[in-house]
Amino acid sequence: MRVFVTGATGFVGSSVVQELINAGHEVLGLARSEAGAQALAAAGARVRRGSLEDLETLRSGAAWSEGVIHTAFNHDFSKFAANCEADRCGIEALGAALAGSDRLLLVTSGTGGSRTEDEPPAPPSPAYPRSSEATAMALNSRGVRASVVRLPQVHDLDKQGLIPYAIAIARQKGVSAYVGDGLNCYAAVHRLDAARLYRLAFEKGTAGARYHAIAEEGIPLREIAGVIGRRLKIPVVSKTPGEAAGHFGWLAHFVGLDLRASSAKTQEQLGWHPTGPGLIQDLNEAHNLEP
Secondary structure (H helix, E strand, O other): EEEEEEEOOOOOHHHHHHHHHOOOEEEEEEEEEHHHHHHHHHHEEEEEEOOOOOHHHHHHHHHOOOOOEEEEOOHHHHHHHHHHHHHHHHHHHHHHHHHOOOOOOEEEEEOOOOOOOOOOOOOOOOOOOHHHHHHHHHHHHHEEEEEEEEEEEEOOOOOOOHHHHHHHHHHOOOOOOEEOOOOEEEEEEEHHHHHHHHHHHHOOOOOOOOOEEEEEEEEHHHHHHHHHHHHHHHOOEEOOHHHHHHHEEEEEEHHHOOOOOOOHHHHHHOOOOOOOOOOHHHHOHHHHHOO
């Protein structure tokens, strides 16, 4: 099938592109830079130059395709609200091109505290204005077969979701910290397992479905901080909730969350069974934790 992939040169999207090509699909990937375009071409994909803000480019890519996988998102948290609005507009543009066709639009979201696939997302708010899921689901009434992949902390040896930000703070402050007892948890999945789930959801997915890319349901933040401390040879300490903002800055909100989740329904529906290394295993060997 012809698949248009946004975020095709990103951490998750590049693996999705390779997974689709290996399965025999024809991929058109969105690339912002010449280097990204060259990487896509080398992987065997067609290239469409542009960004998430180029709405006409999004519409033309979607019109060419038999379905769209949307993985693009700007993770610059200093302008998170603006990036969430760009994401919403991009999803709307993709949906407009697919309207009335019953073609698939597979959108990316986070688990955001939803423990199971049946739990709806929290409504957008000033604290968390991302509306990817709600925007996509509304398109089902317009003849688009929209569904969602919810991602936890996606990891390999180079990146691990939000954790590289915690690593950078630990290097700067000289301690690796968690909040309170540190027993709040992050769910996680290896990057290649996530890519395989996107392909299965594209091939088998149903309108309105929510799929959880969860390999590990919950790793305590205290354990994550412990690996960071050991690898960097610095103390591991607890911060009170009142101290968290001063230590972590914008990351304090996320470090205090409990983001455990399951994927039992997803695994049953799609026959997806993650096999990659776990988060702690990758952190134990992570390149970004080398001295």
